Amino acid sequence: MRRVVITGAGTINALGKSVSQTMEAMREGRCGIGALEFRDVERLSIRIGGQVKDYDAETHFNRQQISLYDRFTQFTLLAAKEAIEQSGLTFAGELAAKAGVVLGTAGGGVSTWDDNYRAVYEDGKNRVHPFVVPKLMNNAAASHVSMAYNLKGPSFTVSTACASSNHAMAQAFQMVRTGMSPVMITGGSESMLCFGGVKAWEGLRVMSRDACRPFSANRNGMVQGEGAGLFVFEDFEHARARGADILAEVAGFAMTSDASDIVMPSIQGAARAIKGALNDAGLNGEEVGYVNAHGTGTAANDRTECAAVADAFGAHADKLMISSTKSMHGHLIGATGAVELLACIMALRDGIVAPTIGYQEPDPDCALDVVPNEAREAKVDVALSNAFAFGGLNAVIALKKV
C-alpha cells in the first residue's frame, strides 16, 4: 500500500474563485448565500442560494468551447487548472498513460437540460443545438479535464447525490494507494441553480427561504450552492521525489449504505462510515481534531449526524470540533465534499477551523462543539469529511497532516 498525498487544489464556488479566496472567506466566516439570479426566479418560492456571482464564461472560454461546456464543466475546468498548476505536474509519456480523472456530480449539465427542454416544450422549437448530449452528459466534465491535460488512465464519473465527490475521491485514493496510478485528478462539480434545478428541490419541502443554519435549534432547511473542487492525489514517494509541496495526506476512507430509506438518514449508516474511515486509516478516534460535517441544516440530517458522531467517537465527541461550511457556500450537492475538503486542509495546514455561521440557538440534539460563527485557531492533526447522500449512501474521508 502506498501513501497518498494532495499536491494541488482548485475551486470555484460562492465564496471565491480560487482556494485562497475560499479559505479567506471561511476564516472570516463570510456568507456566500444570497438572492438567486436567473430566468424565471420569480416563479420559485425558494429564491436564495450559494450562486457563483460576477462570473462571465466568455472571459475564460471561447465561443466554440462554451457551445460544448455546460456551466458544471466550466467550473470543473477552472478548478482543475488551479489544482494542476499548483501541483506543478505535466502529463506526458508513462505518467500520462497512467494518470486519470475521477469526478463526482449529481446532476451533470442540469442547465443544459433546462434550457433545451424550455426550447422544445415552452418555445415550441423542433430543433436543438447538435451538442446538447455531449454538453449535458455527467461525464462531460471528467472527459474535458482528461483532454485538456492529456490524462489517459482510468477516468470516469461517480454519481451518488450529495456524496458524489467523496465517493469519487475515495476511488481516486484507492487507485493511487494500490499503485494503479501515481497521480489522479479528483473532486467534483455541480451547477443546478437554474429554474428547473431549484424547482425540483423546492418540491421536497426541505429548503430554507432565508438561511442555512446547521445545528442551530431554529434551522429550517438547506440552501443549494454551486461550484467545483478539484484535487491532485499523488503517490507520496512520487511527490517527494520531485519535491512537491504537500497539502495533506489522504489517510483513509469508508463507504456504507443505510439500506433503509430513500431520503431519511440513519445514525448507524453514518456511524459505520465514520468508524470505517478511521479504521481504514489506522487512526484512533482520539486523534481526530476536526470533522467537516455533512451539516445540511435540515432538521433530520443535523440531529442524525450528531448522534452518529457521538456514537462513533464516544466521549471524544465532546472534545473534537465539528463545523458545517454549508452555512457559507451552501450545499453543492455532488460537489459538496470536494469544496468541504478545503476546510479540512485549512484546519490541518493553517491551524484554522472554519466556523458554522448563522448559528443562533443551541439545540440539545446537536450538543457538540460546532465552532459557532467564528473561525478558531487550533492544532489539528487529523480531520474527517462526512458526506451522507439521499439514498442512504455514505462516504467519509480521513485526512492527516504531513
Added chain:
Amino acid sequence: MNVKDRIVEIIAEQAVLEVSDVAMDNTLDDLGIDSLGLVESIFAIEEAFDIQVPFNANDPTDSGFDISSVASIVAAVEDLVKAQS
C-alpha cells in the same frame, strides 16, 4: 365534492386505506403516513385545490399549516381556499 371529502380521499389514497377507514380525529401517524407520504399528500392537496400550502418539513409545527389531525388539515385547507379565492 367538498373540501373535507376530497382531503379524506387524498389521505386515504396515500395511506392505502378505504375512505371509510379515515376518521377526522386520526393523526397522520395513526394512518401510517410518514414524512415522505406527508409531503406527497400536501402536493396532492395543492394540485386538487389549486392553492399554495405553506409547509416546511424541517419544522412542521412552525409552518402555519396544522397537520396534527385529519380535521386540522381540513380546517387549514378550508382557510387557504377561502384566502386564496
